[in-house]
Amino acid sequence: MKFGELIEGLALADVKGDLGAEVVDVDCDSRFMAPDWGFVALKGASSDGHDFAPQAVAKGASCVFSERALPGVNARSSATLKGNPRETMAILARRVHGCPDLRLPLIGVTGTNGKTTTTMLIRQLLMASGMGCGLIGTVLNAAGGREEEAVRTSPESTVFYRWAKRSLDAGDAALAVEVSSHALELARVHGAAFRVGVFSNLTQDHLDFHENMEAYFRAKAKLFAQCACGLVNIEDDYGRRLLSENPKLLPYGLDKGAYRAEGLALRHDGTSFTLVTPQKMFRVESPLLGRFNAYNLLAALAALDAAGFDLDALLPNIGAVKGAPGRLERVDLGQPFGVMIDYAHTPDALEKLLSAGKDLLTPGGRLHVLFGCGGDRDRTKRPIMARAVVDGGADVIWHTSDNTRTEDPERMLDDASPGIPAEIRSDPMRYHRIADRAMAVAAAIADCRPGDLLLLAGKGHEPYQDVMGVKHHYSDRAAVEAALRGEEIPRPWAAPC
Secondary structure (H helix, E strand, C coil): CEHHHHCCCCCEEEEEECCCCECCEEECCHHHCCCCEEEEECECCCCEHHHHHHHHHHCCCCEEEECCCCCCCCCCEEEEECCCHHHHHHHHHHHHCCCHHHCCCEEEEECCCCHHHHHHHHHHHHHHCCCCEEEECCCEEEECCEEEECCCCCCCHHHHHHHHHHHHHCCCCEEEEECCHHHHHCCCCCCCCEEEEEECCCCCCCCCCCCCHHHHHHHHHHHHHHEEEEEEECCCHHHHHHHHHCCCCEEEECCCCCEEEEEEEEECCEEEEEEECCCCEEEEEECCCCHHHHHHHHHHHHHHHHCCCCHHHHHHHHHHCCCCCCCCEECCCCCCCEEEEECCCCHHHHHHHHHHHHHHCCCCCCEEEEECCECCCCHHHHHHHHHHHHHCCCCEEEECCECCECCCHHHHHHHHHHHCCHHHHCCCCCEEECCCHHHHHHHHHHHCCCCCEEEEECCCCCCEEEECCEEEECCHHHHHHHHHCCCCCCCHHHCEC
16 A cells, blocks of 8 residues: 555644555554554553664664654654554554455454453354354464464554454454453554444453543443444443443343343253344353353354354354363363363452352362462452452462562462451461462362362463563463372473563
8 A cells, every 4th residue: 555545634744755655564563564564653651662663664664653753764754643643553554454344244342251262252163164263362363274372362453453354365254353441442443343342241350550440341332332233241230331321232141131041051061051032042052161151152152143144054063162271171180179270360250260160069079269369450359359269169268379470479469368358367278378379289289189179260371470570481281280290380480481
């Protein structure tokens, strides 16, 4: 695309240089620059993109967009951004890739919990039925047969539109997108036309970024201004509020809604229900476990139906779905007790995890829960998370660390401890405080008896432990497997990534 075509009608100042300069892609990260790319210089929280403009031009950038003048940066073309620079960057990215969202059905899922599993289920159902499906999410980004590990839940708009174009070019039938509140606030999906948007739930999280729950809710609600059809969980308090504010949205829920799961049966080997849609009813038999996975599956099926896909063609392949890695994931090396790994890192997610654990627990067995709280994040939710573990019915609590980042792990444990009654904290049979997560995993495995169930919460699929800003190789699954084999678990800080 020519520079002049790319910037037509945009709020820019000081447009200079060759309007005929070729622009094949745009990005705000100079490390990704290539010949004939456009570089967008943004001032960030920890670094200033303007400082890297010379590096971008040296790599062949044909044009530079900046928030201020850049004397001495001699790109073929340049312009100064006006208004919201992130929105302008998103418009540039969408244009340079030919507005792929207009030719590919986008299904966006937002909410505190459930985004990853719901989008994964959408992709798995389409692929199991012989159709391609792109994915942009927490675990990976995918288009056709190409998959790459994701860096963040919702990437910058430049990466978002690049993957959307890849998905379109690969012939995918749809693109499933996790849409975080950060993405909506920072214009990472700005301008995208979503065929369907889904709201799963809203519980306390990210208050280190959002001023309060109201601001968090308002950020999530922005998605539905970009959706042709919106589906909202009517059994969530904020979902009901969203429905009351926008009567065009469709409700879904296990017990009521335009889409619902009647006769839900939760078993140790799977889940079954009758899916009721506005047009038809379908029998669903799934290998997924737990009530919250029933919500996720319902949301995925409702979204696919609302997007125009034929559920009669999809449902025969539902036995192939596995959900998302690190979401109620079993670890089984033949041990006489259960072990499951989950990403639960909010009070609500912990409540749901423990509820599922109690449903799966062998009669007479003990429910062990290993959990921690993330560092450099909302400190107010730490005692609430601890209380959720207690109220959820944990028989044995393993209180440990989860990505301490730059914080002192012992102080973080102190922050959460008030959520656990003193009589439990003083009982060495019920409460164990071990800041080192690898040591906590080894101790928990050693304490499990036949019939017990150990739930490891917080890390899920993550292959690292972030300590003092350094990501060290570590995974709960690998730690559990080592402990079950009687091997020493490597300390998380022993081998930096």
